Amino acid sequence: MIVELGSDHGGYVKRLKAVVSALSDDQAKIEVKLHNIVNFFENGKPVKMSKRSGNFLTARDVVEEVGRDITRFIMLTRKNDMVLDFDFAKVKEQSKITLFLRSICACSCSLINA
Secondary structure (H helix, E strand, O other), X not given: OEEEEEHHHHHHHHHHHHHHHHHHOXXXXXXXXXXXXXXXXXXOEEOOOEOOOOEOOOHHHHHHHHOHXXXXXXXXXXXXXXXXXXXXXXXXXXXXXXXXXXXXXXXXXXXXXX
């Protein structure tokens, strides 16, 4: 079992492992991955968010704004335990990189499969 939590919930790791161990008689394994926060910016200015007021971004919102490939690229090229500053304007400028990488990947695959 893999559980993914925000880094602010790190205090739950030992408790989760103890619960899984007790309930499964040490048969089940659990791995807990901690992720750090993502700060969103628009043209260098922070995007204000609040769960209470209903002002927040979902992963779907981000993908719709910049595209799934660039979102994957940004997320996969950084460690999950590091704070990620995600500036929509900069990401849109750098989206050409993913088109280039996609082209390289397609060429590489065609060479391997030839």
